[in-house]
Amino acid sequence: MSEVYQKLEKIVEGKHISKDLYVRHAYSRNVDLVLQGVPDIVIRPKDAQEVSEIMKIANEENIPVTPRGGGDCEFGGSKPIGNGGIVLDTKRMNKVINLDQDNLIVTVEAGISWGKLNDFLCNFGLYTGCMGPGSGMTAAVGGGISHHSVGGGGCAKYGACTNQLVSLEVVLPTGDIINTGSQANKYSKYPFNRFGNGPDLAGLFCGDNGIFGVKTQVSLQVFPKPPYAAYKTFQLPRKEREVSAKIMTEIRQKGIEVYDLMFLMDLIVRLGCQEGMFPFWENLKKKRGVIFYTIEANSEVELDEKVKQLDEIMVNNKTEELGQEIQDGNIAKWHYAEQGHWQFYHNLWGIYPSMQPLTAECFSPIGLYPNVLNDIDQWDMEHNEDMQKIFNITKIRPIAGSGPVLLIDGNNVEITCGFTSFWNYYNGEVHDIIEETNLMLWKSLLERVTKHGCQWYMMGDYMSRLMVDIGAYSEEYYNLMKSIKQVLDPKMILSRGKFNFWGEK
Ligand SMILES: Cc1cc2nc3c(=O)[nH]c(=O)nc-3n(C[C@H](O)[C@H](O)[C@H](O)COP(=O)(O)OP(=O)(O)OC[C@H]3O[C@@H](n4cnc5c(N)ncnc54)[C@H](O)[C@@H]3O)c2cc1C
Structure with a gap:
């Protein structure tokens, strides 16, 4: 390995490579705590050329390479499977290369975060539409495209982040470098369209979870941020899952364009209030589920008309509007006006700092999600005995359920379901039984959700x-x-x- 290390060191000028134990361990985990292997080498190339040279050496030496963006994959995708190999960290490639203001296309290096990119774009009154995932302050654009991410705001209007993809620069596993879409024609001076010049080869790399190539540059459509927006939050009546799904369906069937539409179940509201995460809901008499919408418009007239139509649906479904301001309970305002969409999930997952999420985040049609959520409750009851094994040690039972349910493109939603649990190192001791039970429970829940026909987009390992x-x-x-x-x-x-x-x- 030391010979390989020396060869790689030359590519990244020595400074951007490590075989230190603490660095290798830092790159051996994602958000979940499952440890599947520790890499031998972590390397941080600066561009496609360096990535290409690394891939060529890896092929010569038959060494596996795992690409990594922000490392926020919830299914362990950006860490090695088994000991050894190279983790290729793309976060050094984090520059905006070009903003084409005439054609509204931005070209960036794949390791830039959604937060940094949108921070740049807002100077021009622009945004990425779908703002990437809820982890967008750290998650990279390349990671989002590799996952087909949704969720950080705007996905009811714009769909997943891959919807705005125009062109990719990709280093293939053998080291060849290609460009997709309009850039497949080598005479094209700048990226302008994803489709054409043959089949949509960019699509091959969307949601590939890093198996088909290393994305090094990404061109995305960008959009002018409309000058008007309205955001409202409502408490749901009983049967909140079914009612929220009915509201989403009615909005879609009436063709009303919403920017965001999110349902938060009663469990989240209750636990979030209990743990001080939602101070604005502390005075709610009943800790029921809530639904909120955000809409955007180019004029006040357009905005008022949309608000009227949406509020009629909300009233007809017996929801109760909370006040206009954040302190009145209007989480929609925080989510949109204060970029809460990039903070919310971090708060949610850190709600019990010593517990870890074992997620089952997936897409489903609107009509299916109440059944899926009801079945997760059923699954939870069926696995009470196993949950008790963890409770007996930690005195806190794992918590199963769903976080936000978000409307995305078409009539689909993203369900952020799963469970959170302690990991094997608890109170100064290692408890293997906790890890074994968690893995068994996780597998069983994922299998159950898959059999509802749900669709996975972030698949990791x-x-x-x-x-x-x-x-x-x-x-x-x-x-x-x-x-x-x-x-x-x-x-x-x-x-x-x-x-x-x-x-x-
Ligand atoms: C707090 C929190 C909130 C989250 N919220 C959401 C959400 O709202 N919506 C959502 O969709 N997901 C969410 N996620 C999951 C995850 O953060 C996102 O899917 C995100 O897009 C992953 O980006 P990343 O840069 O962290 O990717 P990584 O975890 O680094 O990588 C993801 C996958 O892509 C591959 N990959 C990364 N970069 C490249 C590249 N340049 N070329 C080729 N392959 C690459 C990796 O090998 C891996 O398989 C959340 C996670 C956390 C921790």
Whole structure:
């Protein structure tokens, strides 16, 4: 390994590579605490050329490489599976390369965060539409495209962040560098369109979870931020899951364009108030679920008309409006006007600092989500005995349920469900039984949600392998993915182990 290290050191001028134990360990985890392996080397290249040289050496030496953006994947996608290999950190590639104000397209290096990019764009009255994921202060644009991320605001209007993708610069697993969309024509001077010049090859890399190539540059459409916005929050009546789904369906069927529409279940409101996360809801008499909307408009008349239509739906569904200001309970205002969309999930996940999320974050049609959430309650009851094993040690039971349910493009929602639990190191002692139980519970919940027909977009290592394990892909579909992988990456260098192409568990 030391010879390889020396070769790699030359590529990144020595400074941007490490084999120190503490650095390798820092790169061996994501948000979940499952430790699957520690890399030998962490490297931080500055551009596509350096990435290409790294990939060529990795091929020569048959060393696996895991690309990493912000490391916020909830299913462990940006850490190695098994000990060894290289973690390729893209966060040094974090510059805005060009803002084409005539054509409203921005080109960035893939490691830039959504927060930094939008901070830059707001100087021009622009934004990315879908603001990336809720982790956007740290998560990278390349990570978002690799996950097909939604959630950081704007996804009811703009859809997932891949919707605004125009063109990609990608280093293929063998080290070749390609450009997609309009840039597939080498005579094109600047990126302007994703489709054409043959099939949509950018699509191959959207949601690929880092198996088909390393994204080094991303061109995205950007949008002028409309001058008018309205945001309102409502408490839901009983049967909040069904009523919130009905409201979402009615809004979609009436064709009213909303920027954000989010349902927060009663459990989150209750626990959040209890832990001081929602001071503005402390005085609510009943800690019921809430729903909020945000709309944008180019004129006051347009705004008023949309508000009228939406409020009629809210009233007809017996919701109760909370006040206009944040302190009155209007979380929608905080979410939009104070960029709460990038803070909310961090607060939510840190609600019990010693507990960790084991998520089952997925897409579903609006009509399906009440059933999925009801079934998670049922699953929780069925697994009480296992939950008790953890309770017996920690005196706090794992908490299952759903965080926000967000309207996204079409009639789909993103469900942020799963459970939070303690990990094996508790109160100064290692308890293997906690880890074993968590993993068994996580697998069983993910399998259950998959069998509702939900769709996974952030799959990391854990979910990508589980889909294969439980036979959720058709043979033909799985074989096609595998064939593409074999052509692009004959030595299976990039993200080795994901999707279980090689039969590892
Ligand atoms: C607090 C919190 C809130 C979150 N909220 C949301 C949310 O609202 N919506 C949502 O969709 N997700 C959410 N997530 C999950 C996750 O943060 C996002 O999906 C995010 O887009 C991941 O970006 P990242 O840069 O951190 O990716 P990483 O975790 O670094 O990587 C994600 C995957 O992409 C691959 N990858 C990363 N960069 C590249 C690249 N340049 N080229 C090729 N492959 C690459 C990695 O190998 C990995 O498989 C949240 C996570 C946290 C911790």
